[in-house]
Amino acid sequence: MSSEQAAPLLRIEDLHVSVGERDILRGVDLTIEEGETHVLLGPNGGGKSTLLNTIVGIPGYRVTQGRIVFKGVDLAGLEIDERARLGIGIAFQRPPAVRGVRLRQMLEVAARSELTPDTVADLDETLSLGHMLDRDVNMGFSGGEAKRSEMAQLLAQMPDLALFDEPESGVDLDNIAVVGGAMNSLLKGEERISERRRAGLIITHTGHILEFVNADVGHVLYNGRLACKGNPLDLIEEISSHGYDKCVECALCQTFA
Numbered sequence: 001m002s003s004e005q006a007a008p009l010l011r012i013e014d015l016h017v018s019v020g021e022r023d024i025l026r027g028v029d030l031t032i033e034e035g036e037t038h039v040l041l042g043p044n045g046g047g048k049s050t051l052l053n054t055i056v057g058i059p060g061y062r063v064t065q066g067r068i069v070f071k072g073v074d075l076a077g078l079e080i081d082e083r084a085r086l087g088i089g090i091a092f093q094r095p096p097a098v099r100g101v102r103l104r105q106m107l108e109v110a111a112r113s114e115l116t117p118d119t120v121a122d123l124d125e126t127l128s129l130g131h132m133l134d135r136d137v138n139m140g141f142s143g144g145e146a147k148r149s150e151m152a153q154l155l156a157q158m159p160d161l162a163l164f165d166e167p168e169s170g171v172d173l174d175n176i177a178v179v180g181g182a183m184n185s186l187l188k189g190e191e192r193i194s195e196r197r198r199a200g201l202i203i204t205h206t207g208h209i210l211e212f213v214n215a216d217v218g219h220v221l222y223n224g225r226l227a228c229k230g231n232p233l234d235l236i237e238e239i240s241s242h243g244y245d246k247c248v249e250c251a252l253c254q255t256f257a
């Protein structure tokens with residue numbers, strides 16, 4: 001028991017993942033402790049979404065080597081819903097529309113039996129859900145509305161590990177602030193359910209979301225592995241000045257690698 005409590009929230013060891021015939025991830029190692037927020041950077045098509053989708057358990061992402069351990073449980077063979085019940089949640093970059101299921105019903109599912117009218121009112125106030133609550137999830141939602149709907153579902157679920165795939169993409173500045181505020185309250189807020197501190201893993205391309213969310217550690221996914229680790233804002237500055245190829249060669253990254 002005591003050794004389980006000391007284990008990190010998430011430990012990924014030597015993870016290799018194939019999609020179809022292609023090997024996308026080739027030896028990813030990552031440890032996230034309770035309460036930490038990590039940032040995942042890397043070139044387009046490098047496998048960032050693949051890593052998140054594999055953690056969540058989306059079919060088609062095949063683990064060919066290595067393992068993912070969450071709260072001491074090896075996730076191999078667990079379905080998406082089992083992983084969600086263990087405390088893993090995701091906000092997709094392009095969330096699918098769900099015909100016939102209203103957002104309000106989706107929030108009830110996400111919250112299990114813990115969704116109270118007060119919580120819905122809070123979510124509505126924080127994320128301006130309004131008419132979206134009684135519409136089919138993401139059917140005809142604008143980019144900003146779809147992101148706010150994703151955030152509402154995550155805030156209803158309150159996962160211990162929240163994964164965010166490019167939360168700022170396709171969203172205007174006003175909505176980025178709203179989405180970022182919701183992320184911050186999820187990751188750092190201690191007012192709901194219990195006092196445990198949640199952890200996050202955020203994919204960001206531009207880094208804009210980090211104006212609103214405090215992140216502890218950044219990683220660069222390059223050639224199928226996490227090539228380096230450092231202060232997220234320093235990494236983003238380095239990448240925007242010199243590009244990914246130079247970034248992963250720099251002395252700072254080598255130190256952390």
Ligand SMILES: Nc1ncnc2c1ncn2[C@@H]1O[C@H](COP(=O)(O)OP(=O)(O)O)[C@@H](O)[C@H]1O
Binds near residue numbers: 024
């Ligand atoms: N469901 C999928 N079906 C086929 N190919 C996929 C799928 N998901 C990812 N890939 C491929 O895996 C590679 C990595 O993609 P992705 O993980 O989306 O990268 P990133 O998020 O870093 O831009 C790409 O070549 C992409 O086409």
Ligand SMILES: [Mg+2]
Binds near residue numbers: 048049
């Ligand atoms: Mg992606």
